[in-house]
Amino acid sequence: MDVQTSLKKEIITYLVTGATGYIGLNTIKMLHKNEKYTQENINIILHCRNRAKYESMYGDMENDKIFPIFCDISDIKETIEKRKQVGCCEKIDYIIHCASNTMSSYMISNPVETIDGIVEGTKSVLELAKELNIKGMVYLSSMEVYGDILCTPGNRATEDMLGYIDILKPRSSYPLGKRMAEGYCAAYANEYGVPVKIARLAQTFGKGILPNENRSFAQFVRAAAEGRDIVLKTEGKSIGNSVSIEDAIDAIFFLLENGENGQAYNVVNERNTMSIKDMAELVARIIGEDKVKVVFDIEDKSKTGYAADTYLYMSGEKMRRLGWEAKKGIEDMFVDVYNSI
Numbered sequence: 001m002d003v004q005t006s007l008k009k010e011i012i013t014y015l016v017t018g019a020t021g022y023i024g025l026n027t028i029k030m031l032h033k034n035e036k037y038t039q040e041n042i043n044i045i046l047h048c049r050n051r052a053k054y055e056s057m058y059g060d061m062e063n064d065k066i067f068p069i070f071c072d073i074s075d076i077k078e079t080i081e082k083r084k085q086v087g088c089c090e091k092i093d094y095i096i097h098c099a100s101n102t103m104s105s106y107m108i109s110n111p112v113e114t115i116d117g118i119v120e121g122t123k124s125v126l127e128l129a130k131e132l133n134i135k136g137m138v139y140l141s142s143m144e145v146y147g148d149i150l151c152t153p154g155n156r157a158t159e160d161m162l163g164y165i166d167i168l169k170p171r172s173s174y175p176l177g178k179r180m181a182e183g184y185c186a187a188y189a190n191e192y193g194v195p196v197k198i199a200r201l202a203q204t205f206g207k208g209i210l211p212n213e214n215r216s217f218a219q220f221v222r223a224a225a226e227g228r229d230i231v232l233k234t235e236g237k238s239i240g241n242s243v244s245i246e247d248a249i250d251a252i253f254f255l256l257e258n259g260e261n262g263q264a265y266n267v268v269n270e271r272n273t274m275s276i277k278d279m280a281e282l283v284a285r286i287i288g289e290d291k292v293k294v295v296f297d298i299e300d301k302s303k304t305g306y307a308a309d310t311y312l313y314m315s316g317e318k319m320r321r322l323g324w325e326a327k328k329g330i331e332d333m334f335v336d337v338y339n340s341i
Helices: 003-007 022-033 052-059 073-085 103-111 111-132 170-192 216-225 244-259 276-286 317-322 330-340
Strands: 012-017 042-048 068-069 094-097 136-142 196-201 203-205 230-232 242-244 264-268 294-296
Touching: 003 073, 003 203, 012 073, 012 111, 012 276, 022 042, 022 052, 022 073, 022 203, 022 230, 022 244, 022 264, 042 052, 052 068, 073 111, 073 294, 094 111, 103 111, 103 170, 103 330, 111 170, 111 242, 136 244, 170 196, 196 244, 203 216, 203 244, 216 244, 216 276, 230 276, 242 244, 244 264, 244 317, 264 317, 276 294, 276 330
Parallel strands: 012 042, 012 094, 042 068, 094 136, 136 196, 196 264, 203 242, 230 294
Antiparallel strands: none
């Protein structure tokens, strides 16, 4: 081997699915700023469906180390195969599978597509991971897999606990799909040795929320910032579990290197756990400066797509035992959202 060959840097290639989503975008931004990337030994394959959306979000980042692919997530294996035939995407080292629809209204109106997108899409990604013999993969799951579960601040839900989900409700298409996708991950890890880890994310928000973000935390901040009362469409009894976007991204890369294959891990900041009502009142205080109120306009949940009240207290103990813990508090997260809107 000559000297030039021996000194050549290894190229590490990441595939990030759902690249135009909030977590996918921030994952790619982190990779883009990485020192290894600037030293020209990281390539990024970005998966998304909408080319125009991709161009609006990544136009200023385009270069010869970013490779976009456009397809439904269930077609990703076949799309990568075609790209390999023309000399692209020949090697993938790590996969971060973020792709999933998270709009409650879509889950209500399109439960079949919701389930298929999660389950068939994840299977396609796992088949790709198996075929390419990748070094590591993280599947982004959700705290919604827990369903209706009995736990308390002193007896938090650990990864081996699951509660009740009404399988006949259209809104259940999302948590049911996530459960099945987790099952596929565990099956592929055990049967085929695919090095996949499962990150059960608490609600993730903070810096750089997307302009179309319409989840409750964003609605609260927009209302308070504009001097409007924060209107709750439920009684706000559900317990909210959250984690900052920076902590979530850090946990994903931590799990790539340190997680056990086929295992699920809660990614949560336990100190941020509070009811939705308390969360709204917190925003009214820190963003609205006590000039706005929290008011109620209760609606029929079966029509709005709101999940049923849950009293979930997620445990972060498994990640702590692994050597990771969330750092950013919820007040700073809301300030970050305010500075981003």
